[in-house]
Amino acid sequence: MMKKTLCLLLAALMIPALAACGGAKPEAPAAAAEAGFRPALDASAGCRLSVVGGYNNFEALEAEFDRFNQYYPNVELSFTKVDDYNNMIGTVLNGKDAPDIYVNYSWMYGREQYLESITHAENLADPALGLDLDCIRGNIILKTADGTLPMVPVFSNTYGMLVNTALFEKEGLSVPGTYQELVAVCDAFREKGYENPLMGFSREEITSLFTLTLYPYFCGTVADDPGAVQKLNALDPSAGEYMRPALEKLTQFLRDCRVDLEACGEIENNYDAVILRFFEGDVPMMVCSGDAVSGTAKRESRSEAFIANPFSYTFVPVPLSDEGGNFLDMPNLQFSVNKDSANLEMANEFMRFLITPEELNEMARNKGLLSPAKDLSFDSMYAAFGAVPESRIVSPEEFGLTDDAVIQLRQAGFQVGTGAMTVDEAVAGFGTFTK
Numbered sequence: 001m002m003k004k005t006l007c008l009l010l011a012a013l014m015i016p017a018l019a020a021c022g023g024a025k026p027e028a029p030a031a032a033a034e035a036g037f038r039p040a041l042d043a044s045a046g047c048r049l050s051v052v053g054g055y056n057n058f059e060a061l062e063a064e065f066d067r068f069n070q071y072y073p074n075v076e077l078s079f080t081k082v083d084d085y086n087n088m089i090g091t092v093l094n095g096k097d098a099p100d101i102y103v104n105y106s107w108m109y110g111r112e113q114y115l116e117s118i119t120h121a122e123n124l125a126d127p128a129l130g131l132d133l134d135c136i137r138g139n140i141i142l143k144t145a146d147g148t149l150p151m152v153p154v155f156s157n158t159y160g161m162l163v164n165t166a167l168f169e170k171e172g173l174s175v176p177g178t179y180q181e182l183v184a185v186c187d188a189f190r191e192k193g194y195e196n197p198l199m200g201f202s203r204e205e206i207t208s209l210f211t212l213t214l215y216p217y218f219c220g221t222v223a224d225d226p227g228a229v230q231k232l233n234a235l236d237p238s239a240g241e242y243m244r245p246a247l248e249k250l251t252q253f254l255r256d257c258r259v260d261l262e263a264c265g266e267i268e269n270n271y272d273a274v275i276l277r278f279f280e281g282d283v284p285m286m287v288c289s290g291d292a293v294s295g296t297a298k299r300e301s302r303s304e305a306f307i308a309n310p311f312s313y314t315f316v317p318v319p320l321s322d323e324g325g326n327f328l329d330m331p332n333l334q335f336s337v338n339k340d341s342a343n344l345e346m347a348n349e350f351m352r353f354l355i356t357p358e359e360l361n362e363m364a365r366n367k368g369l370l371s372p373a374k375d376l377s378f379d380s381m382y383a384a385f386g387a388v389p390e391s392r393i394v395s396p397e398e399f400g401l402t403d404d405a406v407i408q409l410r411q412a413g414f415q416v417g418t419g420a421m422t423v424d425e426a427v428a429g430f431g432t433f434t435k
Contacts, residue, residue: 036357036358037356037358039349040130041072041345041346043071043072044074045072045074045075045346046072046074046075046076047074047075047076047343048076048077049075049078050080050100051078051079051103051335052080052081052085052103053081054103055079058079058081059366059367063362065079067353067359067362068350068354072346077350086108089102089104089108089114090113090114090116094116098120098338098340098341099341100338100343100346100347101335101337101338101341101347102120102335102336102338103335103336104117104150104151105151106151106331106397107402109144110402120336121337122150122337122338124152124336124337124351129348129352131351131352132356133149133355135356135360136355136360136374139329139393139398140330140331140397140398141153142334143397143400151334151335152351153334154333154335154355155333155367155370155372156369156370156371157290157291157330157332158290158327158328158329158382159211159213159287159288159289159318159328160212160288160290160315160316160325160384160385161286161287161315162278162292162293162314163175163284164278164285164311165311165313166311167284167311171189171192175314176319178319179319179320179321179322181319182257183256185284186256190258194282195260195282196260196263196264196282196283197257197285198285198287199259199263199264199285199286199287200212200264200274201270201274201287202261202417205410205411205414207270207289207291207292208270208413209264210250210414210418211409211413211414212288213253213287214246214409215328215406215409215410216320216394217249218409219326219328219394219395219396219401220321220326221245222399223398223399229399229405233400233402233405235404235405235430236431239405240426240428240431243409243426243430247412247427250416250417251417251423253320254417261418271291271295272299274288275288275296275303276302276303278296280303280305287318290315290369290370291332291369293369294367294369295368298368314380314381315382316385317388325392326392326394327385327388328394329393329395329397331372331397335351357374357375360373361378370385407433407434411433411434
C-alpha cells in the first residue's frame with residue numbers, strides 16, 4: 001500500500017516536469033494568452049519578415065512586432081518606408097527583395113497601373129489560413145468580383161468634427177446630434193462671443209471641410225440605389241443630378257452655421273495646422289478626418305496654447321440631417337501578404353496574430369486611428385461613431401462607389417463651397433472634373 005502511494009506521488013510530481021520538457025508549443029505568455037491568439041507553429045522557428053508601406057514611421061506596427069516576438073522570439077520583423085509608394089509598389093513586388101507583407105489600398109483594385117498589388121496578393125479569405133475576419137466590420141472589407149480577398153483592413157477612417165467638450169461644459173451646451181441642434185449650438189456660441197463656432201480646412205478639395213461634410217451625407221443618399229451608383233461610377237453626365245441634394249445641403253450648412261471661409265482659409269493644411277488651430281482653445285468644433293485626429297496626442301505638447309490651458313476633446317459625426325450624422329466607414333490602411341514570400345507560413349502566422357480584436361484595437365490605439373474591429377467602445381475618442389445606428393452607417397466598400405466618382409464629388413463640392421460654381425453648374429460639370 002505504501003509503495004502504491006509513493007508511486008502515485010512520484011507520478012504527480014513528474015507530470016509538470018514532463019510537460020515543461022516536451023511538446024513543440026510552449027504555453028503562451030499570460031498577457032498574450034488573454035488576447036485569444038494561439039500559436040500554430042514551432043515557437044523556436046526563426047526567419048526575417050519584411051513589411052513595406054508609405055508611412056514615414058510606424059511605431060504602432062513595431063509595437064505589434066514586439067508582441068508577436070513573445071510567441072516567436074526568433075522571428076525578426078521590420079518595416080520599411082518606400083518613397084512614392086503608390087507608384088513604386090509594382091516595382092518593389094517584382095524586385096529581388098520583395099516584401100513578405102505590404103500595404104495595399106482598395107482604390108488600387110481594378111486599376112491597370114496597380115495590377116501588381118493585386119496579382120501578388122494571397123487570398124486572405126482562404127479558410128485554411130485561419131484569419132478571424134469576423135472580428136472586422138464587414139462593410140469595410142473589399143468586395144471583389146471573384147470573391148477573393150487580396151487585402152484586409154488594419155486601420156479604418158471616417159470624417160467628423162473634433163469637439164472641445166470643455167467649452168461645451170463651460171457654456172452649458174450639449175454636443176449636437178441633429179442638424180437643427182448643430183445650427184442652434186453655432187448660434188448659441190456666437191451669442192456668447194465665439195467668433196468661429198465651427199471651422200475646417202478650406203484651401204484644397206481633398207479633406208476640405210466641404211468634402212468632409214458633403215461626402216457622408218451624399219453616400220447616405222445613394223447607398224441604396226444601385227442604379228445611381230452604376231451611373232456615378234461610369235461618369236455618366238446625367239449622374240450629376242445625384243449630387244444635387246448633397247450640394248444643396250452643403251450650401252445650406254455653410255449659410256445656417258455661418259461658417260467664416262476667410263478665417264478657415266488661414267488654416268494652411270488639413271493636418272498639422274488644423275490640429276494646432278483647434279488647440280488654440282477658442283474653436284468649439286473643428287471639421288476634420290480621422291487621419292488628423294490620429295495626430296492630436298503628439299501635438300498637445302507642441303501647442304503652447306494647449307500646454308497653458310489643456311482641455312478635453314472628442315470626435316463625433318457632423319449631424320447634417322434631422323436624424324443625425326452618418327458614419328462614413330472606410331478602410332484606411334490594408335495589408336496584403338505576398339503569395340510568393342519565402343516565409344509565407346510565418347507571414348500568415350503574423351497576420352493571424354494581428355487580425356484579432358485585441359491586436360487591431362491595440363494598434364489603432366497606439367496610432368490614434370479608428371480600429372476596423374466591430375467594437376469601438378474601447379476608445380473614447382471614437383466611441384460616438386460606435387453608437388451610430390446601423391441605418392446611418394455607410395461604406396463605399398459595401399455599395400461600390402469608386403474613387404473616380406468620389407473625385408467628381410470632391411471637386412464639385414469644393415467649387416460650390418468656395419462660391420466658384422453654382423449648384424446647377426457643378427451638377428452639369430459631373431464627369432468633367434479632373435483630379
